[in-house]
Amino acid sequence: MEVFIIYKSVIALAVFAVSLGIAAYSTWWERKFAGLLQDRWGPSRAGKWGLLQPLADGGKMLFKEEIIPNVSNRFLFVLAPGLFIITAIMAGVLIPWAPSVVINGETYAMQVADLNVGVIFLLSVTSVGVYGIMIGGWASNNKYSLLGAIRASAQMISYELAMGISLIALIISAGGSLSFADIVKAQDAGIANIVPQFFGFIIFFICALAETNRAPFDLAECETELVGGYHTEYSAFKLGLFLFAEYINMFVSSAVMAGFYFGGYNFPFAHEVYQALGLAEGSIAVSVIGFLVYFTKTLIFISVFMWVRWTLPRFRYDQLMNLGWKTLLPLSLLNLAITVVVEIFRGNITF
Amino acid sequence: MLGYTITQWLFGILAFMAIMFGLMVVFSRNPVNSVLYLVLTFFCIAGHYLLLNAQFLAVVHIAVYAGAIMVLFLFVIMLMNLNQDSEPQRTMISKVIAGVIGGLLLLVVVGALRGSEQLAITRYGHSEIGLVRNLGRVLFDEYLFPFEIVSVLLLAALVGAIMIGKKEDRPLAESNQE
Amino acid sequence: MQLTNRRKVVSDKHQTLSERIYFPAVVKGMLITFSHLFKKRPTIMYPEEQREIAPVYRGRHVLKRDENGAERCTACGMCAVACPAEAITMESAERKRGEEGLYREEKYASTYEINMLRCIFCGLCEEACPKEAIFLTDRLVESEYERETFVYGKDKLVEKIDQRIDVTKRQTPEVIEFKKRPGLKHNSLFDKTQIDRHRKPH
CATH class of the missing domain: 1.20.120.1200 (NADH-ubiquinone/plastoquinone oxidoreductase chain 6, subunit NuoJ)
Structure with missing residues (x-):
């Protein structure tokens, strides 16, 4: 029992630390990547290649003056950023980072929690995450914040539907388990879910952009119209928490996409490679390689998120709603229907 | 403890x-x-x-x-x-009426629950009834008909909502301007 | 009426299917941004790396000394008259006995101030100067926190004896040729020795 508690705490702490670290360095990479895409160099002063930039930014956030508007609802105003970052980190508990390690006959899963309702848990956590934005926007008592919050919530509710339905199609074609670990494990055979579910992946990716409030769907904080959006009134570390949570969201959804559609820690000919290297399945070395593979995929997805941001202009709000309700929702339903028919013919669904 | x-x-x-x-x-x-x-x-x-x-x-x-x-x-x-500030002031009468209605509701609930402690609790054979797989089995085997009825009900609500939300038919020239 | 040949006929036709699904356009845009990853960057890393400035660049002024270290300025006021921004003020004084090493002629500027906030760096002072005393250099006027500090006195304008400031860079053959024009005759009255001595052979 003690071993179990220690190992779970170590994994939980590791996931927490990695989430925060990645979130911090995502800010660096976002600026660097933006610079590179725009024929600039990006941050280059703080440390080699500007690598100390996140520390400088974090320090700045910490030591700046905190301003809480007098007219705000103080309790909710302080609560909101915490709520937002908690829900952002909570979604990360599901991700199976590496193949399980077997030590002395005991199997240790490289995952904080393997819920048998993992996919739905993911959806519910993302949908609860909108409370942080809504409460923050409302408690600021500022019309820009309120509009940003309302936009964010409407957008999240709209895109959750298409996202959920594309996930249902994924689950049906991936063997019917709602557990994240099972979905990743099922891609062990060599074919990642992207092959049968390419269409679903596109829908999921677009929805993930909208759910994480990233460009081209970053209407909740669009500067040209709403100053700073829902965090207009926030300053210092509370603002930092909001921005941090957004990057954690991006990290988690990248990891989710890499796991759901691109095989997670699996890669083509994994078993052959392990055999050639003389590594036994379940050993620590295999786990490390698997983790590195998964992590690389996640980082690539984070870069794709940024690449999209620095390419596409922002949608107009009615375009956003039209895309969500009139395009993505019917398309995801169509995808679901096609998936079901295909799976019936393949004999995976029986009555 | x-x-x-x-x-x-x-x-x-x-x-x-x-x-x-x-x-x-x-x-x-x-x-x-x-x-x-x-x-x-x-x-x-x-x-x-x-x-x-x-x-x-x-x-x-x-x-x-x-x-x-x-x-x-x-x-x-x-x-x-x-x-x-914009909350309407409640009069004494409305408070009394609300109290009476609430009391009646409480009475009904208490009456309905009275004697429920003698009811035998029907348990399914295992404690994992709440898990997805078992719930799905129960829902789509035993209770398939009510489940489908509920889905039709929701569909009706959906269609109704769209009908209410639908814009009025306008002359062609006007709608072309959008 | 056609003003340029770049006119474009705009139509309000509906989008075709391939345009309406947006996806090809999105992919095209993504590829364009991606190609910029490998483009050459025009960035100049400023303090380490500096942009080369033109030889005739007009920057911060200097009041020259002659080869013996005496100030050349005689406080004639030509520069102040020529200055379109009225940035230059000065007061003259008479040279005392024993100050021959300090001032080249009998009269000198006891104060000489240029207001760098007014100055437009046109170089007319340099052109007006009959004594080859004021030059514009390739140095920059530094940023300051107070407005008063932008009024440069002699302490900042006169070159230090041990740190002579090279002004030959601006004296390209074209400039020297220009200065020979009849209207600028006063410049040729003076010895070109210093200028010729500093100039590197081309």
Whole structure:
């Protein structure tokens, strides 16, 4: 029992630390990547290649003056950023980072929690995450914040539907388990879910952009119209928490996409490679390689998120709603229907 | 711990919190606070589902009620910008009427529950009834017909909502301008 | 009426299917941004790396000394008259006995101030100067926190004896040729020795 508690705490702490670290360095990479895409160099002063930039930014956030508007609802105003970052980190508990390690006959899963309702848990956590934005926007008592919050919530509710339905199609074609670990494990055979579910992946990716409030769907904080959006009134570390949570969201959804559609820690000919290297399945070395593979995929997805941001202009709000309700929702339903028919013919669904 | 198991303690705490937050929903003056307390109540109820080993129900409860429906509630309240200043003054008569109706409702509930302690609790053979697989089996085998009826009901509601939300038919020239 | 040949006929035709699904356009845009990853960057890393400035760049002024270290300025006021921004003020004084090493002629500027906030760096002072005393250099006027500090006195304008400031860079053959024009005759009255001595052979 003690071993179990220690190992779970170590994994939980590791996931927490990695989430925060990645979130911090995502800010660096976002600026660097933006610079590179725009024929600039990006941050280059703080440390080699500007690598100390996140520390400088974090320090700045910490030591700046905190301003809480007098007219705000103080309790909710302080609560909101915490709520937002908690829900952002909570979604990360599901991700199976590496193949399980077997030590002395005991199997240790490289995952904080393997819920048998993992996919739905993911959806519910993302949908609860909108409370942080809504409460923050409302408690600021500022019309820009309120509009940003309302936009964010409407957008999240709209895109959750298409996202959920594309996930249902994924689950049906991936063997019917709602557990994240099972979905990743099922891609062990060599074919990642992207092959049968390419269409679903596109829908999921677009929805993930909208759910994480990233460009081209970053209407909740669009500067040209709403100053700073829902965090207009926030300053210092509370603002930092909001921005941090957004990057954690991006990290988690990248990891989710890499796991759901691109095989997670699996890669083509994994078993052959392990055999050639003389590594036994379940050993620590295999786990490390698997983790590195998964992590690389996640980082690539984070870069794709940024690449999209620095390419596409922002949608107009009615375009956003039209895309969500009139395009993505019917398309995801169509995808679901096609998936079901295909799976019936393949004999995976029986009555 | 005072002769109770951890589960009983958790049940007690969750139940107490659920009732507390439920009361706060009613008593808080600010509608936004009411909604937020209601969300907390839902979380407590989800905790109860978890205690019953019904993880699927718990998660779906959070996803649907806390994550979607209450967000819409909050959305509407924020859009209407209800403050305690704009709350209409309640007259004595309306308070009396509300009290009478509430009392009657309480009476009905107590009457309905009276004698329920003698009812035998029907248990399924295993405690994993709340898990997805088993729930799916039960829902799509035994209760398929009610399930489909419910889906038709929801579809009807959906169509109704779209009909209400639909714009009036306008002359062609006017709609072309959009 | 056609003003340029770049006119474009705008139509309000509906989008075709391939345009309406947006996806090809999105992919095209993504590829364009991606190609910029490998483009050459025009960035100049400023303090380490500096942009080369033109030889005739007009920067911060200097009041020259002659080869013996005596100030050349005689406080004639030609520069102040020529200055379109009225940035230059000065007061003259008479040279005392024993100050021959300090001032080249009998009269000198006891104060000489240029207001760098007014100055437009046109170089007319340099052109007006009959004594080859004031030059514009390739140095920059530094940023300051107070407005008063932008009024440069002699302490900042006169070159230090041990740190002579090279002004030959501006004296390109074209400039020297220009200065030979009849209207600028006063410049040729003076010895070109210093200028010729500093100039590197081309």
